[in-house]
Amino acid sequence: xxxxxxxxxxxxxxxxxxxxxxxxxxxxxxxxxxxxxxxxxxxxxxxxxxxxxxxxxxxxxxxxxxxxxxxxxxxxxxxxxxxxxxxxxxxxxxxxxxxxxxxxxxxxxxxxxxxxxxxxxxxxxxxxxxxxxxxxxxxxxxxxxxxxxxxxxxxxxxxxxxxxxxxxxxxxxxxxxxxxxxxxxxxxxxxxxxxxxxxxxxxxxxxxxxxxxxxxxxxxxxxxxxxxxxxxxxxxxxxxxxxxxxxxxxxxxxxxxxxxxxxxxxxxxxxxxxxxxxxxxxxxxxxxxxxxxxxxxxxxxxxxxxxxxxxxxxxxxxxxxxxxxxxxxxxxxxxxxxxxxxxxxxxxxxxxxxxxxxxxxxxxxxxxxxxxxxxxxxxxxxxxxxxxxxxxxxx
Amino acid sequence: xxxxxxxxxxxxxxxxxxxxxxxxxxxxxxxxxxxxxxxxxxxxxxxxxxxxxxxxxxxxxxxxxxxxxxxx
Numbered sequence: 257x258x259x260x261x262x263x264x265x266x267x268x269x270x271x272x273x274x275x276x277x278x279x280x281x282x283x284x285x286x287x288x289x290x291x292x293x294x295x296x297x298x299x300x301x302x303x304x305x306x307x308x309x310x311x312x313x314x315x316x317x318x319x320x321x322x323x324x325x326x327x328x329x330x331x332x333x334x335x336x337x338x339x340x341x342x343x344x345x346x347x348x349x350x351x352x353x354x355x356x357x358x359x360x361x362x363x364x365x366x367x368x369x370x371x372x373x374x375x376x377x378x379x380x381x382x383x384x385x386x387x388x389x390x391x392x393x394x395x396x397x398x399x400x401x402x403x404x405x406x407x408x409x410x411x412x413x414x415x416x417x418x419x420x421x422x423x424x425x426x427x428x429x430x431x432x433x434x435x436x437x438x439x440x441x442x443x444x445x446x447x448x449x450x451x452x453x454x455x456x457x458x459x460x461x462x463x464x465x466x467x468x469x470x471x472x473x474x475x476x477x478x479x480x481x482x483x484x485x486x487x488x489x490x491x492x493x494x495x496x497x498x499x500x501x502x503x504x505x506x507x508x509x510x511x512x513x514x515x516x517x518x519x520x521x522x523x524x525x526x527x528x529x530x531x532x533x534x535x536x537x538x539x540x541x542x543x544x545x546x547x548x549x550x551x552x553x554x555x556x557x558x559x560x561x562x563x564x565x566x567x568x569x570x571x572x573x574x575x576x577x578x579x580x581x582x583x584x585x586x587x588x589x590x591x592x593x594x595x596x597x598x599x600x601x602x603x604x605x606x607x608x609x610x611x612x613x614x615x616x617x618x619x620x621x622x623x624x625x626x627x628x629x630x631x632x633x634x635x636x637x638x639x640x641x642x643x644x645x646x647x648x649x650x651x
Numbered sequence: 652x653x654x655x656x657x658x659x660x661x662x663x664x665x666x667x668x669x670x671x672x673x674x675x676x677x678x679x680x681x682x683x684x685x686x687x688x689x690x691x692x693x694x695x696x697x698x699x700x701x702x703x704x705x706x707x708x709x710x711x712x713x714x715x716x717x718x719x720x721x722x723x
């Protein structure tokens with residue numbers, strides 16, 4: 257029978273309308289010693305306002321440099337069952353489609369070898385198993401790998417790629433996000449399991465610019481579906497939206513970032529040459545508007561959460577890339593970007609930070625892409641492109 | 652150069668740096684490829700073998716490093 261701790265401070269987090277992680281830990285703690293001690297240690301942390309976890313160190317499974325995040329408690333004597341409380345990352349499926357058979361098996365394995373606590377899914381996109389000890393790591397890996405599963409990424413490596421639900425359930429997807437995600441995962445296995453980068457590198461693939469997966473803010477390399485043709489307009493449906501109370505001028509036309517739309521109360525017109533394909537109008541008027549023509553993706557680079565510098569959004573590198581298997585153009589581009597980052601990146605420097613430090617000019621030259629207007633992030637404020645002496649002499 | 656030779660060079664480099672500097676995989680690739688005149692891919696393959704054999708391990712201390720495992 258697991259030890260029961262009094263948790264008056266954590267109990268406060270069960271009040272209110274939202275689901276509570278405390279309630280879930282308590283459920284696991286009723287039958288699992290590790291979860292019980294985790295609850296006790298957490299209550300102590302809240303009481304003393306101190307953290308007792310050390311992260312990293314020497315832990316993993318043989319041959320792998322990622323997938324296991326070592327966590328050690330400094331209160332091993334007081335809470336012996338969480339002296340080691342390592343996290344295991346399992347490479348998730350594209351768009352998180354699982355069978356109930358797998359989920360049952362996963363829970364059984366985790367009840368047997370770990371705390372029973374899971375996180376589906378972590379912000380990286382992995383299926384995260386929270387809390388096991390060092391001896392159980394190899395058996396857990398054996399259980400999962402024998403069923404065809406693999407560890408995810410961690411450390412200075414390519415992290416487990418993730419994608420939006422894409423064409424599996426969304427008619428607006430311009431690319432097969434699931435297949436791209438799978439192809440990237442398979443192609444860069446070495447980069448995911450054997451950390452060799454200056455720091456982490458994340459891929460996220462979104463089917464359109466609505467970007468449900470927030471790839472533009474969370475991925476070093478964002479792959480966002482787009483289209484080349486015009487936006488088709490069904491004027492009858494436009495009229496129906498207006499009749500149903502939509503203020504088309506306020507909600508659609510005035511919200512267009514490039515102001516390429518007009519509406520005279522009868523007809524909605526789009527100047528497609530000036531459309532930046534943000535998807536705002538299409539997402540608002542799904543029955544009336546649709547992107548047409550060739551489909552592909554915009555490739556962006558460099559977003560990340562705050563660390564060395566503040567949070568950054570991804571920056572357009574390739575405005576349109578055709579996305580067809582085996583995605584060689586994407587793979588070659590990524591390898592070039594990594595080569596430059598590997599050559600110049602400092603320890604714990606993300607690729608976006610390196611671009612800011614050394615300049616977009618050098619980055620573009622190295623990867624072999626000519627500067628184009630789409631690279632300008634903020635007109636008149638963008639510091640990314642500078643003329644060299646040689647360029648000036650040409651004039 | 653034979654793969655076994657490259658493996659020996661990698662191990663020697665890491666052994667020499669023990670207690671002084673933790674080496675990243677990319678540091679090893681750069682150093683050995685320059686020293687031994689082999690490609691970085693060849694160094695990577697040799698490093699992979701050493702890790703698979705258990706002669707070296709990956710560690711994480713605010714970044715991923717390659718080290719000799721501690722003696723039991």
